[in-house]
Amino acid sequence: MKNNFIDFINIFCKSGNGGFGSSHIKKVRKLNKWIPDGGSGGKGGNIILLGTSHYRTFYHLKFKKHFIAESGYIGSRNNKTGLNGNDLYIKVPLGTIVKDNNKNILAEIILNQEKKILLEGGFGGKGSKILKHKMKFHSLSGIQTVGIWVTLELKILADIGIIGFPNVGKSTLLSIITNAKPKIGNFSFTTKQPNLGVMKYGYGKTYTIADIPGIIQNSHKGKGLGYFFLKHIERNSILLFLITSESQNTKIEYLILLNELNQFNPKLLNKKRLIVISKADLIQTKIIKQKIINDFKTEKIIFISSFTKEGILKLKQKLLQLINS
Known part of the structure; x- marks a missing residue:
């Protein structure tokens, strides 16, 4: 609707x-x-x-x-x-x-x-x-x-907010690790509203994950879907930066996302962060994967594939670790 x-x-x-x-x-x-x-x-x-x-x-x-x-x-x-x-x-x-x-x-x-x-x-x-x-x-x-x-x-309350450019697989990832059933399509701005999912772990324990739409360069100035959804990130405890392996430069894309958050509210950069590279199944050689790792230097990253489920279990474990730390 x-x-x-x-x-x-x-x-x-x-x-x-x-x-x-x-x-x-x-x-x-x-x-x-x-x-x-x-x-x-x-x-x-x-x-x-x-x-x-x-x-x-x-x-x-x-x-x-x-x-x-x-x-x-x-x-x-x-x-x-x-x-x-x-x-x-x-x-x-x-x-x-x-x-x-x-x-x-x-x-x-x-x-x-x-x-x-x-x-x-x-x-x-x-x-x-x-x-x-x-x-x-x-x-x-x-x-x-x-x-x-x-x-x-x-301002949506969620333990984890998934942040990324359009069409990097945010909604797909949310549907895999939670009970959410967001609208998914292969075009920009498929998601026009935040989607929430609940992930269960342990006995009766849960945490919530939000897919935040519309983050592109100059979102804080109103470009694309604008800054309307940036405010929801203020209530997330952990920020999951999702970047596709198809990106020409994953590090630059990450820095653009960081800058958008900083321009909107500098305090957002004080939150716990996790960098996740999606569509890992499309990475053709180990050399390319190692180059991405080297670009981020000291920052730890996780490679996942929503298609083959590569890295999904590792991602869940890392998220639990961040929540409990």
Whole structure:
């Protein structure tokens, strides 16, 4: 389906107003006078963010962009406080960042079932019973809240991010070492959205791998698919640089990728890195393979072939080693 991957969206949020306090009075026959007995208003509902692993994007918010929580109810006679308005939960994928119009971060959701109050509901107004010594037979209205537009931005949470030029075999590799079933084709920009896969190891242990699309020279300037997906790399613990053996110069291609990350966010270069040369079955002689090894000098590289499965087991073992180090 087209446009299902939505990692940036604007929504309007407003917490509930506080309920009105009651100005009710009652007559006390024994004292032959009227006394205030109105209860306070209920508190307005909060806007609460709820992290859930069931969502991967903001697609579920595409057709509903206004979220208004229930207001508190009015107080009543006999000093009864009005009911509180129900909280309104907004379910978001893990890795969600919420910003206001000034780009200030209001909240961040990392964990499954994590809850954070985005907007607090208004407090209810005091009733005549509480105000009897100050404002006889009067009550106060509840706090009226103001809605705001916020931006939801998603940065995918994954242990490992696969980075490389288009058509180097990222999606194919992801499908081999995880349970993912990405769209695969032999042309540039087959992948137009990050794909996630889960790899199992040990007893009940897993780690996630993301295939990050659209990294080419000058991606940070908006070329190709642009910088829209570079932000997802910020949440990856390990960066797997996948370079095809068909490249005219594997080292230069690697340096181009490093430069794109550096231009986007220099901190990305501090992450753990692994260089993987794909399509090893196409390397015709050991001399060519040795030349590639010499080009990278001190940096260790792994040769793999998704077709013959050469090096796949070694790659998995190395990834586990990096994750646990």
